[in-house]
Amino acid sequence: MAEDTENKYLTLVSNDGFEFVVLAEAALVSPTIKGMLRSPFVEAQTNRCTFPEISGVVLEKVVDYFHYWYRNRDKENVPDMEIPAEMCLELLMAANYFNLEPGPGQAW
Amino acid sequence: MASRPNKIRPIRRPVMNKDKAEFEPCWELLKGALTDIHNKNATDLSFENLYRASYKIVLFRKGHLLYEHVKSFEEAWFRNHVLPAVNSLVSGNLINVALQNSPGTSAHERRETGERFLRGIRNCWDDHNTSMNMVADILMYMERVYVTEAKLPSIFATTIGLFRDYLLRSYVGVSDHALDEPLVIFDLVNAVILDLINMERDGDIIDRNLVRQITAMLESLYETDEELENAKLYLTDFEPRFLEASRTFYQNECEKLLRDGNASTWLRHTQRRLREEQERCDTTLSILTTEKIANVVEQELIVAHLNDFLAMEGSGVRSMIDNDRHEDLSILYQLIARVDKTKAALQASLQTRVMELGLEIENTIKNTDFSAPAVAAGADAEVAAEGGDKAKAQLLNPAAQATAAAIKWVEDVLQLQDKFDKLSSICFSNDLGLQAAVTKSFTEFINMFNRSSEFVSLFIDDSLKRGIRGRSEEDIEAVLQKAIMLLRYLTDRDLFERYYQKHLGRRLLHNKSEMHVEKELVRRMRAELGNHFTLKFEGMFKDIELSKDLAENYRDHVRNLGEGTRIELGIQVLTTNNWPPEILGRQAVTKDGESPPECNWPADIRRLQDSFYNYYQRDRSGRVLTWLATTGTADVKCTFPKIPGKESGPLSKERRYEINVSTYGMVVLELFNDLAEGESLTAEEIQAKTNIPMPDLLRTLASLSLPVKSRVLLKEPQSKNVKPTDRFAFNASFVSKTIKIKAPVVNSTSRVEDPQERKETEKKNEETRAYVIDAALVRIMKQRKELSHVQLTNEVITQLAGRFQPEIPLIKKRIEDLITREYLERVEGDTAAYRYLA
Structure with a gap:
């Protein structure tokens, strides 16, 4: 059971030391994270993924997106997520890195 | 999440001149990781690190380099690490197994060698598969961005395909074997699996799981890196070999089974093999093969020599049917149903057997008809019966035996039918095609036997007469069903x-059966064969019912009149058309051309007749009543005087008995009323006085003078049959234990016709048929006006199918006849067509 609870959440760490504990199920929307946890690498053993090239601010937004996606995964007519204009470029790159695909009704 | 074509592009970085410097460190990192992955040391690696390395390479637009590097790394890895390990598994023994030239090695040894080899292959595969999955994960970004864009096979397909190209298809590097054809590892894998499967077929236990893992491997490898669904190595390479090897195996096996010559073994064996192969596909190979291998087994074990097995002496279909080997037949049915939807072979076998058994019944009856059973029964009678009964038994024997034979024939047919019904429901899951075929054969053999119509009717007669009373509803129901079933088979229904x-007619007049059962049977006949078939029977029922009322009303009438009469009349008025001519005494009409002479009725009787006739005429004027003495019976009260000199015993008293005799018997007995004591009459004298036809008279006299129980007349000389010259006297010292006595009426039991009577019946039937055909012809032509000969003939046959099968020559003859009688004419210029003349 302990393992179950442990695996239910995972910790994402940004390059400036911010740690985000997210619902594993939500984070698995990213194929990158999925691949990370599937193979017997360090991340899968520790449940902790470190991203040395992503800042805490961006990672926070990414985590927001994971949960946004998770909350709305079965719904239709979902309102757009708020994206601050100044973060657009960085977020685009992050999305690309995480292999995220456009959600239903959303365009990149 | 539908993917859209507008992919995000890697952002072009302004500074890109340090290409080499950017790529090399990343690749070095990845290369080290690949080695670690292969060596199962991946647990210390950071996925993110590696992923980012490949991500960067792709961002630097060096995807192609990465792709190629990974590919060549894997190739090198295969060459340097995997192949040597695999080659070390290849031993001389193994190659011998593959080439099937290892006479010395035991199955056990071969299995050990083979399984060790497969295990090695499997381990390689497991490692490779796991590694390639991990590599593909790390290279996910390259896969998504570069590979898709460059339209290359995915990195996973490429690297997994290496297993096929560098391992399975590498030549076996054993130099001390002079091989005719170059042998690759794949050949060894196939050969070992096939060898293992054959071992299992021979009863060995093999590592199914291992084989399953290998076939699963072959299922996830493809001929090319495009990974086309129908180009799995399993399907393109292994399966054909497996099917081919299985075909050879089962061909040999079938020959062995043929040599053993036991169809029962064959059935079970084949069934087991089919089950085994199915199971093998489920557990050991792949469900993709299930149908194909079943097909091979079906072809080789069932279809190839089906008829040989069916015809096997002592165990083939014939023996299965004869010995009711239901299990064998069930299996046979299931097997044949697999390969042939119509089950033609089984159908033919069944039909042949039905015909054979049917004709056998006929032959048995023929061979034992009069001689054997007559002797046996005669012997029985002699043992069981005393004196006079013996005479009676022998008198009735030939006819009774023939009847018994007829009933036996029907019972045998029913038994046969029952047997095949059982087969149908137990073994053939009530297969409609087979049922129809069997029914057809039954119809055929039953109608080939020209007395079947008579025998079936006799059987019904016998069943209805013999104690329908007191039998349960179910028994009666069974009799009725049997009767209808037999009827269905008959084609000569007329x-x-x-x-x-x-x-x-006999049953009704002699009150031998239950009216409601008779009616039920006729009702069913009507349902089965239509109204016209039962019209006469229903008329007969009606006559009987009306007669009952009539007799009662007449009795009341007489009572009211106060006309005291000693005689009570029970009368049955029969409508001429409904009743058979034999009963109405019209047989004589056709023979002599004139009405049979009416017998001289005693005065009392004549008075009664007149009285009834007057009564009858009151409501129905103009009708003629003919009195039929041949069919009636009479209860005669006889008084036998006290015998002088006898002081004790039954003879010392006057005795009154009520004797049930035929109508003629009554007429004869009346004569003796007027005779003085001690006087006697010859049969000829009686004939002169009564005008009873001699054959009937002799039969009547026989029933009154021969059996001990009803010997009210004494015959001189005492012999076992009656001649016209014999003298008869009143038996004054007649004694009986019962008050009511029944003089056996020879005429009343229905029996088989003798050849003479048969000819007569058939002749009459032919005559009737001629009329029926005439009627049909006219009916059709009246409607159609003009018709060709063939069409007309066909129409007649269809119209009359329910009653009988008209013979073509007869139809032709009737047409000719109608032409001469100017009902029809030939159409000018077309001799094969007719026109109706109004």
Whole structure:
């Protein structure tokens, strides 16, 4: 059971030391994270993924997106997520890195 | 999440001149990781690190380099690490197994060698597969961005395909074997699996799981890196070999089974093999093969020599049917149903057997008809019966035996039918095609036997007469069902109708059966064969019912009149058309051309007749009543005087008995009323006085003078049959234990016709048929006006199918006849067509 609870959440760490504990199920929307946890690498053993090239601010937004996606995964007519204009470029790159695909009704 | 074509592009970085410097460190990192992955040391690696390395390479637009590097790394890895390990597994023994030239090695040894080899292959595969999955994960970004864009096979397909190109298809590097054809590892894998499967077929236990893992491997490898669904190595390479090897195996096996010559073994064996192969596909190979291998087994074990097995002496279909080997037949049915939807082979076998058994019944009856059973029964009678009964038994024997034979024939047919019904429901899951075929054969053999109509009617007669009373509803129901079933088989239904009418008439007049059962049977006949078939029978029932009322009303009438009479009349008025001519005494009409002479009725009787006739005429003027003495019976009260000199015992008293005799018997006995004591009459004298036809008279006298129980007349000389010159006297010292006595009426039991009577019946039937055909011809032509010969003939046959099968020559003859009688004419210029003349 302990393992179950442990695996239910995972910790994402940004390059400036911010740690985000997210619902594993939500984070698995990213194929990158999925691949990370599937193979017997360090991340899968520790449940902790470190991203040395992503800042805490961006990672926070990414985590927001994971949960946004998770909350709305079965719904239709979902309102757009708020994206601050100044973060657009960085977020685009992050999305690309995480292999995220456009959600239903959303365009990149 | 539908993917859209507008992919995000890697952002072009302004500074890109340090290409080499950017790529090399990343690749070095990845290369080290690949080695670690292969060596199962991946647990210390950071996925993110590696992913980012490949991500960067792709961002630097060096995807192609990465792709190629990974590919060549894997190739090198295969060459340097995997192949040597695999080659070390290849031993001389193994190659011998593959080439099937290892006479010395035991199965056990071969299995050990083979399984060790497969295990090695499997381990390689497991490692490779796991590694390639991990590599593909790390290279996910390259896969998504570069590979898709460059339209290359995915990195996973490429690297997994290496297993096929560098391992399975590498030549076996054993130099001390002079091989005719170059042998690759794949050949060894196939050969070992096939060898293992054959071992399992021979009863060995093999590592199914291992084989399953290998076939699963072959299922996830493809001929090319495009990974086309139908180009799995399993399907393109292994399966054909497996099917081919299986075909050879089962060909040999089938020959062995043929040599053993036991169809029962064959059935079970084949069934087991089919099950085994199915199971093998489920557990050991792949469900993709299930149908194909079943097909091979079906072809080789069932279809190839089906008829040989069916015809096997002592165990083939014939023996299965004869010995009711239901299990064998069930299996046979299931097997044949697999390969042939129509089950033609089984159908033919069944039909042949039905015909054979049917004709056998006929032969048995023929061979034992009069001689054997007559002797046996005669012997029985002699043992069981005393004195006079013996005479009676022998008198009745030939006819009774023939009847018994007829009933036996029907019972045998029913038994046969029952047997095949059982087969149908137990073994053939009530297969409609087979049922129809069997029914057809039954119809065929039953109608080949030209007395079937008579026999069926006799059987019904016998069943209905013999104690329907007191039998349970189910028993009666069974009798009725059997009767209808037999009826269905008959094609000469008009002939049956004739016999049935005769037999039914006797039953009704002698009150031998239950009215409601008779009616139920006729009701079913009507449902089965239509109204016209049962019209006469229903008329007969009606006559009987009306007669009952009539007799009662007449009795009331007489009572009211106060005309005291000693005689009570029970009368049955029969409508001429409904009743068989034999009963109405019209047989004589056709023979002599004139009405049979009416007998001289005693005065009392004549008075009664007149009285009844007057009564009858009151409501129905103009009708003629003919008195039929041949069919009636009379209860005669006889008084036997006290015998002088006898002081004790029954003879010392006057005795009154009520004797049930035929109508003629009554007429004869009346004569003796007027005779003085001690006087006697010859049969000829009696004939002169009564005008009873001699054959009937002799039969009547026989029933009154021969059996001990009803010997009210004494015959001189005492012999076992009656001659016209014999003298008869009143038996004054007649004694009986019962008050009511029944003089056996020879005429009342229905029996088989002798050849003479048969000819007569058939002749009459033919005549009737001629009329029926005439009627049909005219009916059709009246409607159609003009018709060709063939069409007309066909129409007649269809119209009459329910009653009988008209013979073509007869139809032709009737057409000719109608032409001469100017009902039809030939169409000018077309001799094969007719026109109706109004």
